[in-house]
Amino acid sequence: MLNFKNINVLTFILFLGLLLLSQFFNISIFFFIVLFLAWLTLTSIGSFTIGWNYHLKAFNSKKNHTKNQVAITFDDGPNAEFTPKILELLKAHHAKATFFCIGKHAEQQPELVQQITEEGHTIGNHTYTHSDFFDFYNKQNVIAEIKNTNTTISSIINKKMKLFRPPYGVTNPAITKAIKHTKHHVIGWNIRSLDTIKKDEEDIFNRITKNIKPGAVILLHDSQEITVRVLEQLLLFLQKNNYQSVTIDTLFNIEAYA
Ligand SMILES: [Zn+2]
Structure with a gap:
C-alpha cells in the first residue's frame, strides 16, 4: 500500500542498496538524488491528497454503497451571511449535510451552530483558527486547535x-499523531468542487455532478455566495436523480459525537 510508512521503508532499503553497491561499483550521486526526489514527490502529493490515505486513514467516500446516498459537506463556517441561506435550501429540499466549523467562527455565531444541529445536520471540527501555517504546527499545537474547537x-x-x-x-x-491522541474520525472527500477557486457556477456544478455516484462525499464551503447558487442546482439535480443527501455519520455509520 502506498503510504508514508511503506514509502519510508522502501526508500531506506533502496538507499542502503545503493550505498552497498557504491562499495563495489562507481555509483553516481545522481541515483541518490533521484531516490530523494521520488520520496519527496510522493510525500508531497500524498500530504496534499487526503484521498490517498498517505499519512492516515480518512473517510473519503463509501465505496460500493448500495443506497442512493451522498454526503454534502460545508467547510469554513458558520458564516452570518451564507450559512442561513444554505440551511434554508437544505430544509426546502429535505436534505441533511455536515458542517465542518472553524472554532473562532463558531464562537462568533453560536446561534447558527445551534440551528445547524437543531435542523438535523451534523457539526464537525475544522480547527480553531484555520491558520495558513497549520500544516507546520507540531503535535501539541494541532491538539490545542482541535481541543479549543471542541470546547x-x-x-x-x-x-x-x-x-x-x-x-x-x-x-x-x-x-496523524494528534488524531491518535484526540481519537477523532478524519473526514476527507472524493468530490472537490473547487467552489473557492472557480468563478463560474456552471463549471462547479458540472465538476460535482459528472463524478457523482452512491457514497460520494462532496466538498463545498458555506462562506461565499457562489456556493449558495451551486447548492440550489445541486439539490435539484439530486432530487431528479433520486439521490438522498445524508450526514457523514449516517453515510459511514459512525459516531459524530462522543
Ligand atoms: Zn477549510
Whole structure:
C-alpha cells in the first residue's frame, strides 16, 4: 500500500542498496538524488491528497454503497451571511449535510451552530483558527486547535464532536499523531468542487455532478455566495436523480459525537 510508512521503508532499503553497491561499483550521486526526489514527490502529493490515505486513514467516500446516498459537506463556517441561506435550501429540499466549523467562527455565531444541529445536520471540527501555517504546527499545537474547537462548540451544543476535517485536506505526521491522541474520525472527500477557486457556477456544478455516484462525499464551503447558487442546482439535480443527501455519520455509520 502506498503510504508514508511503506514509502519510508522502501526508500531506506533502496538507499542502503545503493550505498552497498557504491562499495563495489562507481555509483553516481545522481541515483541518490533521484531516490530523494521520488520520496519527496510522493510525500508531497500524498500530504496534499487526503484521498490517498498517505499519512492516515480518512473517510473519503463509501465505496460500493448500495443506497442512493451522498454526503454534502460545508467547510469554513458558520458564516452570518451564507450559512442561513444554505440551511434554508437544505430544509426546502429535505436534505441533511455536515458542517465542518472553524472554532473562532463558531464562537462568533453560536446561534447558527445551534440551528445547524437543531435542523438535523451534523457539526464537525475544522480547527480553531484555520491558520495558513497549520500544516507546520507540531503535535501539541494541532491538539490545542482541535481541543479549543471542541470546547467552544460543546459549550453551545452540549456534545463533543468526533469528526475532524484538516484544513485544505492536508495531512502530515504531526496531524496523524494528534488524531491518535484526540481519537477523532478524519473526514476527507472524493468530490472537490473547487467552489473557492472557480468563478463560474456552471463549471462547479458540472465538476460535482459528472463524478457523482452512491457514497460520494462532496466538498463545498458555506462562506461565499457562489456556493449558495451551486447548492440550489445541486439539490435539484439530486432530487431528479433520486439521490438522498445524508450526514457523514449516517453515510459511514459512525459516531459524530462522543
Ligand atoms: Zn477549510
